[in-house]
Every structure is written in C-alpha cells, then in structure tokens.
Amino acid sequence: MITTRMDPEKARWVGTGIPPRLRGLTFNDVEEMGGQAEAVKKARHFVNGYRAQQSKNWRGLPTSPNVYGLGLLFAGQPGTGKTTLAAAVLCELRRRYGLTVYCARYSDHIERERKLVRADQNVDPEQISRWQYAVERVQWADVVLLDDVGHEHSTDSKFAEDTLERLLRQRYDEGRPTLITTNLSGDDWAARYSKPLRSFMDQCTRRQIFTGESYRRGDQ
Ligand SMILES: Nc1ncnc2c1ncn2[C@@H]1O[C@H](COP(=O)(O)OP(=O)(O)OP(=O)(O)O)[C@@H](O)[C@H]1O
Numbered sequence: 001m002i003t004t005r006m007d008p009e010k011a012r013w014v015g016t017g018i019p020p021r022l023r024g025l026t027f028n029d030v031e032e033m034g035g036q037a038e039a040v041k042k043a044r045h046f047v048n049g050y051r052a053q054q055s056k057n058w059r060g061l062p063t064s065p066n067v068y069g070l071g072l073l074f075a076g077q078p079g080t081g082k083t084t085l086a087a088a089v090l091c092e093l094r095r096r097y098g099l100t101v102y103c104a105r106y107s108d109h110i111e112r113e114r115k116l117v118r119a120d121q122n123v124d125p126e127q128i129s130r131w132q133y134a135v136e137r138v139q140w141a142d143v144v145l146l147d148d149v150g151h152e153h154s155t156d157s158k159f160a161e162d163t164l165e166r167l168l169r170q171r172y173d174e175g176r177p178t179l180i181t182t183n184l185s186g187d188d189w190a191a192r193y194s195k196p197l198r199s200f201m202d203q204c205t206r207r208q209i210f211t212g213e214s215y216r217r218g219d220q
Pocket residue numbers: 030031033034035036076077078079080081082083084085148181182183215216
C-alpha cells in the first residue's frame with residue numbers, strides 16, 4: 001500500500017479555503033507588517049475571549065447571550081489589510097482551539113450556490129460534491145470568513161443579497177460567528193442590502209473600520 005505523508009502544519013490548513021499565502025498566519029506576523037495596530041489588538045481580544053464568549057451553562061444556554069455567536073466586520077478602503085488580519089484570526093482560532101474554520105470570497109460562494117441550483121446531469125458529480133462541500137462549510141464551520149462582501153454580482157432576483165441575509169441570520173442563531181470584510185460603508189451597505197440587515201450587522205458583529213492609505217504599492 002502506498003501511503004502519502006503530509007507535513008502536519010500543512011495538513012492543518014487543507015480544506016479551510018484559506019489562500020495558501022495566508023495559511024498559518026499569526027498575529028505576530030501581522031504586527032511585524034507594522035500597520036493597523038488597533039485592529040490587531042481587537043482581533044487578539046476576540047481570539048483570547050472566544051471560549052468565554054461561546055460558553056454555555058449546564059442547560060446548554062449561552063452564559064453571555066449578548067456576545068454569543070458574535071463575529072467581526074472589517075470595513076475600509078482597498079489594501080488596508082482587512083483580509084490579511086481576518087485570515088490571521090481564522091488561523092489563530094484553528095491553531096489554538098482546533099475549530100473548523102472556512103474562508104471564501106463571497107462572490108465565489110454565490111457562484112457555487114448558483115451553479116448548484118442550475119446543475120444538471122451533464123455536470124461532473126465530483127465537481128458538484130466539491131461545490132457542495134464549500135457551500136456546507138460556509139454554513140456550518142465554527143467560524144467563517146466571508147471575504148470582500150459587496151463585490152459579488154448583483155441580479156434583479158436579489159439572490160446574493162437574500163442569501164447573505166439568510167446565511168448571517170442562520171449562523172448567528174446557531175451561535176456560529178461570521179467574519180466579514182468589505183469596502184462598503186454603512187450607508188452603501190444599507191443601500192445595497194437593506195436597512196434591517198445593516199442593523200442586524202451591528203448585532204451579530206463588532207465593527208472595525210480600517211483607516212489610512214493602501215499598503216499595496218501602486219495604489220497610492
Ligand atoms: N497590518 C498591515 N501592515 C502593513 N501591511 C499590511 C498589513 N496587512 C496587510 N498588509 C499588506 O497590504 C496588502 C493588502 O492587504 P489585504 O489584501 O489584507 O487588504 P484588504 O484590506 O483586504 O484589501 P481589499 O479591500 O482590496 O480586499 C498586502 O500586500 C499585505 O501584505
């Protein structure tokens with residue numbers, strides 16, 4: 001029998017959807033990059049407090065209902081480090097507590113949902129099960145990062161908008177935190193999605209605005 005061995009550090013990130021260049025990232029790594037000190041501090045606080053936030057009493061009820069299932073919303077201009085820090089949060093949670101984490105660009109998630117709805121017998125079943133795996137991870141992973149919300153394609157049917165609302169409410173009701181990164185401001189958010197969803201975001205996430213110039217060379 002042929003057995004293939006994988007480096008355990010590599011194996012930890014398989015199936016997490018985290019882009020390879022961000023896999024295994026720590027808060028120390030992000031601090032060394034130099035920017036967004038306040039956001040990094042809040043991200044550390046979130047990970048340090050994760051167990052307490054999610055704890056339940058002997059009856060299975062959350063001991064801190066106000067924060068149970070609370071996620072993070074990173075909003076700000078392109079290139080300010082939102083995806084990098086959000087990926088570090090996932091990596092720290094996975095490494096420290098062994099949680100199932102999953103990362104998807106929201107536009108990719110919506111594409112997969114659309115393709116699953118449309119799929120017929122001509123589509124390779126293995127392809128379908130890969131899409132299904134990804135879609136189910138977004139629904140059921142302990143903590144999920146929906147990256148770049150607002151960049152997905154919008155249609156008359158409002159499929160992407162409705163899916164986001166359903167997903168966030170379902171995850172919050174199940175007590176599963178969601179991390180979101182977006183370039184949209186609060187007003188953009190209310191216009192694109194809805195005022196009720198904008199208001200629900202304040203309930204189900206802590207907002208962190210990323211200020212300053214883009215760190216990407218060429219953006220300035
Ligand atoms: N805290 C930081 N300090 C300095 N540079 C950083 C920091 N975080 C990320 N960077 C660098 O800035 C660049 C952009 O980071 P990132 O992709 O996380 O930004 P973003 O806010 O997600 O952008 P977008 O809104 O376009 O998705 C990357 O090259 C990254 O290495």
